[in-house]
Amino acid sequence: MIRFDEAMDIIIENTKILQKEKVFLPDALGRVLAEDIYADRDNPPADNSGMDGFAVRYEDIKGASEDSPAVLKIVAESKAGGELVKVEKGTAAYIYTGGLIPEGADTVVQKELTKVEDDKVFIFQELPEGSNIRPQGGDYRKGDLLIKSGKKIRSAELGILSSVNKPTVYVYREPVVGILTTGDEILDLGEPVTKLSQIRTSNTYSLYGQIKSMGAKPVILGFAKDDPEDIKEKLSYAESCDILLTTGGISVGEYDLVKDFVTDVLGVEILFWKVAQKPGKPVAFGVWGDKKEKLFFGIPGNPVAAMTVVETMVKPAVRKMRGESYIFDPVVKAKLSGGYKRKKAERLEFIKVSLELTDEGFVARAYKKQGSNILTSMLYADGFGLVDIGVKEIKDGEMIDVIVFDTDFMRKR
Numbered sequence: 375m376i377r378f379d380e381a382m383d384i385i386i387e388n389t390k391i392l393q394k395e396k397v398f399l400p401d402a403l404g405r406v407l408a409e410d411i412y413a414d415r416d417n418p419p420a421d422n423s424g425m426d427g428f429a430v431r432y433e434d435i436k437g438a439s440e441d442s443p444a445v446l447k448i449v450a451e452s453k454a455g456g457e458l459v460k461v462e463k464g465t466a467a468y469i470y471t472g473g474l475i476p477e478g479a480d481t482v483v484q485k486e487l488t489k490v491e492d493d494k495v496f497i498f499q500e501l502p503e504g505s506n507i508r509p510q511g512g513d514y515r516k517g518d519l520l521i522k523s524g525k526k527i528r529s530a531e532l533g534i535l536s537s538v539n540k541p542t543v544y545v546y547r548e549p550v551v552g553i554l555t556t557g558d559e560i561l562d563l564g565e566p567v568t569k570l571s572q573i574r575t576s577n578t579y580s581l582y583g584q585i586k587s588m589g590a591k592p593v594i595l596g597f598a599k600d601d602p603e604d605i606k607e608k609l610s611y612a613e614s615c616d617i618l619l620t621t622g623g624i625s626v627g628e629y630d631l632v633k634d635f636v637t638d639v640l641g642v643e644i645l646f647w648k649v650a651q652k653p654g655k656p657v658a659f660g661v662w663g664d665k666k667e668k669l670f671f672g673i674p675g676n677p678v679a680a681m682t683v684v685e686t687m688v689k690p691a692v693r694k695m696r697g698e699s700y701i702f703d704p705v706v707k708a709k710l711s712g713g714y715k716r717k718k719a720e721r722l723e724f725i726k727v728s729l730e731l732t733d734e735g736f737v738a739r740a741y742k743k744q745g746s747n748i749l750t751s752m753l754y755a756d757g758f759g760l761v762d763i764g765v766k767e768i769k770d771g772e773m774i775d776v777i778v779f780d781t782d783f784m785r786k787r
């Protein structure tokens with residue numbers, strides 16, 4: 375049995391970033407940029423006005439006051455999208471926000487400080503030279519590196535990409551993740567219950583949700599009975615996936631067949647099996663494909679073990695494949711209210727905790743039932759508290775590290 379950190383090193387070392395692909399700009403939201411983005415023009419492309427008002431020569435308004443206003447003849451108009459106009463000594467131009475600064479003008483006086491009579495504008499205040507002018511290149515210059523490859527595309531990035539005229543953009547491909555559910559007892563949605571021992575699947579859809587929300591494409595490969603032929607056939611459906619997840623049949627029972635068959639059918643090379651963690655101990659990991667570029671996770675059947683393994687092990691791998699720079703969820707220090715006790719301390723334990731953000735920092739509370747079959751514990755959890763190997767008790771009020779996988783609790787007021 376290896377430790378969790380050793381397992382993660384093996385996973386990350388064997389995970390490769392996927393190829394890039396071109397997508398339409400709006401579809402790039404949430405994806406990771408696979409090219410450097412340079413400015414095609416200065417922004418703003420020319421000096422322009424930050425206010426509605428009048429473009430003037432500073433010389434002409436110098437010394438202006440309530441009692442002795444400057445009086446200028448209005449000779450032109452400059453609006454956003456308009457032509458470049460001109461002002462000369464003793465004249466002014468109407469100007470609107472975004473309008474080009476007329477040739478000869480060096481200052482903009484906002485409308486509120488002026489009065490118009492016929493073709494004359496009265497200016498009642500001197501403003502510093504250059505007032506209300508947004509200079510050419512004040513945001514960025516042509517040729518500047520604006521966004522580096524590897525950046526996750528949010529709305530701000532979409533705005534910049536569109537401002538530099540990128541109707542399509544290179545991003546990294548999103549992994550296709552096949553989910554194969556195994557077990558004689560497992561029923562899909564809608565299948566009638568005919569025996570007491572049958573279990574309605576939870577893993578198929580909780581894993582689907584996890585995979586989808588981490589920015590990958592889940593594909594449900596079906597349900598296999600604990601029967602060699604059935605498992606082999608359904609494993610073959612995984613051929614076109616980047617990652618194969620199986621749930622169930624990975625422990626040491628007579629019917630735990632998955633690990634051997636992934637090697638027979640897909641040529642998976644198993645790199646580890648069993649990790650000193652709780653839950654999720656029997657997890658298996660391997661690589662396959664021509665260049666060993668595809669991943670296999672044999673995930674335990676117990677529902678909480680399955681979700682925990684996907685959150686802690688599969689998620690960083692998916693993020694790396696997507697080209698993301700930051701692949702781990704945040705870890706925060708939290709005060710563990712109520713403490714936590716356990717009998718054995720041989721494994722790193724991920725305990726399901728709810729979180730609260732108080733004036734004194736994060737407070738974590740462990741769910742009272744931590745078993746790996748307790749589905750409701752995952753409903754309760756915002757994160758996993760980490761109880762290290764060798765630790766049997768964390769006292770009430772002691773600090774623990776918590777992996778935060780849902781931050782909604784921080785919005786509570």
Ligand SMILES: Nc1nc2c(c(=O)[nH]1)N[C@H]1C(S)=C(S)[C@@H](COP(=O)(O)OP(=O)(O)OC[C@H]3O[C@@H](n4cnc5c(N)ncnc54)[C@H](O)[C@@H]3O)O[C@H]1N2
Nearest residue numbers: 557573575576577578622623624625630655674675676679
């Ligand atoms: N002798 C040993 N027995 C077990 C060990 C061990 O080390 N020695 N490990 C235990 C641990 S830890 C886990 S976790 C489980 C994992 O077993 P499998 O991955 O082989 O899973 P199954 O036996 O197929 O199922 C376990 C449990 O989960 C339920 N299950 C399975 N699939 C689903 C699903 N899609 N939705 C909801 N529930 C599911 C299944 O009915 C079983 O109750 O092994 C321990 N045993």
Ligand code: MOO
Nearest residue numbers: 653654655679746
């Ligand atoms: O570790 Mo198993 O993974 O207890 O549920």
